[in-house]
Amino acid sequence: METGSVKDVAGLFKSLDGFAIFEIAVIFALALAVVWLTQRVLPWVAAHLHGKRRLYILAMVPMIRIVVLVIALVMIIPRIIEPTLQNMVATLGAAGLAIGFALKDYVSSLIAGVVAIHEMPYRPGDWIEVDGSYGEVTHIGMRTVELVTNDDTVIWVPHLKLWDNLIHNANNGGPSLMCIAEFYTQPEADAYQIRDALEEVALTSPYLQLGKPIAVTAAEQPWGTKYRLKAYPIDPRQQFQFITDMTARGKKRLMELDVRFAKIESDEAYQLTH
């Protein structure tokens, strides 16, 4: 009986001669080389481009990697296992058991990585927020997604977060990313005059994407009126400079119009925030 089971398991695998091992090694090496090359060449090409073309090129990196790895796997498996239904079920069952106990989170991240490539909740070049961390997706790996924040800090987020976390994607694969500059004025100020002035501030910013709308909203707060100037920069990477430009010129313009800014004493601020 025992000898029969060992024979059954051994029967799953083909006898690997030297040539078969060489073939597998070549397939594996070629797949890694293609993946390595695309992960270096495509981001280099993308770095010289802007807008949609840059984002398309970046999005191709994880796509090509998954396609190459699947092709390599399809070519390698028949060289190791006799590809019958019975053999495949037995192999996958054994692998599933091992994964379930020992490598659950790791494999879950790998699978989430495949799902992420298919569903595309984030792509390279997107600006996303996961668990309070906001940054640009620079690389989608097998297990993690790499973000770079505005302070040039690199954050590796496991794809696992995809299953149960909210992912905020600010530009969703496109070059349009809304930026908001906020202004706080005393409540007596003329809201329509401020709206017109702020719209002009956005319209005259060199960062503005002219094909997108500009909007100003106002809301009353305990300390005065809060204005939000919303507009889109030409490139999502310009978002912080764009907000800086709108804020600096917006403040200057409001001061020219004798608009008084809302100010609160430090003890009041403490009460409002606690």
Added chain:
Amino acid sequence: MAEEPEKTWQWVTVDDYEKPAVPTTIKIKKWWKKFVRWVTPEQEHEGEEEQSQVLELSFDTAAETLDDCFSDWLNDDDDNSLRWIIAPPHSGVEEAVQKWAEKHSLAEVSLPDRESLCDPDDSPMPEFSPKSDDNNPWIMPQLAHSFLRQTNGLRWVREFFSQVLSGEAGKGVIVCDSWAWAFLEKVWPVPVNQLWTLQGLDQNALERLGLARGDGRLRALAALSRGNAGVAAAYSDRYQRGSEKAFDTPALPSEINDATAFVCYALLLHRGMTKTQLVQALPIVSGSQLEIQLQVLKQRALIELEQELWYVTARGYPVVRDLLMSRGFWLDRF
């Protein structure tokens, strides 16, 4: 019956404007050049500071043919509509219309001083009074010179649109640069009729003007210049001197950042600016950075200083346009 000979200068509505076709071989050559410049960015700047003499074209015939389109309108006293003439830089349209306006004694609208446009709100704005006493048509020589892209710099042009489009100002011709027009369509988004321009010069027109010889060269010149007469003349000059690199465009600086693109875009948008105006329009770019950008672009013969105004050169225009397109800027339609 003999066929009417094709005209070199044809005035058409902007919707009928056609750019010369770009053959695939030229597209591939262009991509290859770009690739080579990526890989070896420092190898191609020899002699770029040398400013070649641009061939002077005469636009007298273009001015004369404008009568074919506008004479009925001009002579109809009951027709108080407007005519808008939009054209890319260096196309020669401004000169042609100017000559035509002089011939018909059109009253010229005086342009506001750009620096004064940015004065505080309570300062009086330069008046717009184009209507002469005898109700003659007027001409706005260049609308791009009437604004500054700055928080307070669009007041005059808004007032201008308000008056002319309401009919208060009477009959007039407005000349506007294509880049400024693309921006002004966003500032005053009211569609206007009767937008005119000079048809793009195809290879036949370039041959008639003697700007190049041979089918391949003519096609290449038409594609490079996008049918723009001034740009074609700028590249034709080198060809006539027998240079092998006739259609070599100036190289972009090796270090390009947002400031480089902003300076180029601002110069096109305003159809030339002084350094003071550039400082006013681009406060996000520091004074020293602005100076650096101007010097670097000048070294590459992409811009030039003429009577205190910085302009994008005719030879640099195709390069600058490509740069702005690749960076996602709002482009003109030519």
